[in-house]
Amino acid sequence: MKKSKISKLKHTSVGDIIFVICNTLFMICVVVVTLYPMLNTLAVSFNDGIDTVRGGIYLKPRVFTWANYQSIFSKGNIITAFTVSVSRTVISALLNVVFTSMVAYTLTRKEYVFRRLITVVYVLTMYFNAGLIPGYMLIKELHLLNTFAVYILPGLVSAFDLIVIRTFMKTIPESLVESASIDGAGDFRIFWSIMFPLSAPVLATIALFCAVNAWNSWFDTFLYNSSSQNLTTLQYEMMKLLSSTMNQSATNAAAMAAKGDAATGLQTPVSTRAAITIVASVPILVVYPFLQKYFVKGMTLGGVKE
């Protein structure tokens, strides 16, 4: 290892060394710019709300406190939102993986009479959509407004996931299916005992994509379920907080700081938002590095993500 390093150094020119130094500095910048906003939010979320308004919080809290987290978790709506977000994420990831791989399996059977029809119907949906209002009217007509089902049903089995899984399944040797078929296994059996387990790597990717999608959605809550408080989601609560602080001027914040001197321990919108941001992003940020090799493979399989 050391030897090869030395021999490499011998062959490197001054230009190369300069390039490596510049490239390293650039990559450090990329890492800093990427991480700073999240680390800053983390610091703000652990800093006293009133103190934060004075500014100057960068990477570590000045007046450490758990109060921001205590305050958000003492509010009923955040607990509800967290529960709804977790359930919609888990349910839609599970159902999507099972159902999408099931349909994908049928598309790998060349003799299947509806193979072409199903493929065309799904692929076309990648290139058009009826639009916001017709979509809203449909949900209304199906009586899905203000239901949990509206989080799960419309997105079940998407074209992109279907194509990624089908592409992967085509790489599984056909002889496995044939020999199982000769042994008398039906299609359900072949799918469940052979194709489903063998597709695990790609299914992990799809599960991650679906979970991220479900966890990060706020627009469906806003559009369909905004009047049911027990169906709110974390992202929607974040969105409401964001729009309430969006137009807040500096004078407002200053007034709050002045008020805060009298009553310390008050939570400001900025620190509440920071705490919710951390709660709403940590679950996914903890998981994704471990699935990296799967999603990198999945991305290249599907060509491109829409």
Added chain:
Amino acid sequence: MKTAVKSKKHPKSPEEIKTNRSFVQRMGLQWQLILMSIPFLIHRIIFSYVPLKGWLMAFQNYKPAKGWLDQEFVGLKWFKQLFSDTVFITDIRNTFAMSLINLSLGFITAIALALLLNEIKNTFAKRFVQTVSYMPHFLSWVIVAGLVQNMLSTDSGIVNDLIVKLGISDTKIPFLSEPKYFWGIVGASNVWKEVGWNTIIYLAAMSSIDPSLYEAASMDGAGRFMKMFHVTLPGIKTTFMMLLIMNIGHILEAGFELQYLLTNGLISSVSETIDIYVLKYGIQIGNYSLGTAAGIFKSVVSITLVFIANKLAGEENKLI
């Protein structure tokens, strides 16, 4: 299926019976496959194709109290109103402008970052930078909008702190209430969120370039940059073209969430996109017909662009 049953009753030729029967028989044999897929086909038709009937609303004076077909038809009234509305014309401009900014910035930054990542020889460092750069992709737009607002805030945002400390400007700049900065902010936020993720596909293409090409180039005396420009870049050209063609169809998808979340009264003249117009007129004001007409305009432009792109793509890159 219907024809199969019919011709079974009135057989015309023995050959026809045979093929028709075999189709029905095949269906019978494939009942498990049918059970596994047809319910989802119906589900997809309900959720993606049935709403298309709502396009009728754009040609009607739609009143929610009446049935679908009892509405008064008004021809192209709403489309005429749409194109005489200066707000809508501005929204088209905003949508196109932000799309083009996002598209070009997105491609340039992703390819540049992929090229530079490809030059890192230390596997651990490379993996670390990659893992970090994927992170923002997993955050929702709501969170990103919040971060953007924090970073650019005039109270304690780092960007303004740096600007003042480095002496670029004496006073703090109210980035989010001045129209001239908005498109840039949207472009930069998109790059921040997606640049790492977008390198995945280019890095995969780069790793499949034949190493002997690099060796040959070295033998010919090519330096690092020569190799980057004459071996690596041509090596990812197909991938680039494919992505470009696929993205042309999405030119009107400038994004909706970030613009919607970051907008305020001061900057709505540059931040409002077609999607926001649809939401505003359709859902919030309740003019379903006008909102649907705007939606149809967007869909028709997108579909036309997809077909043009499909033609341009040539046989091997066909999208549909």
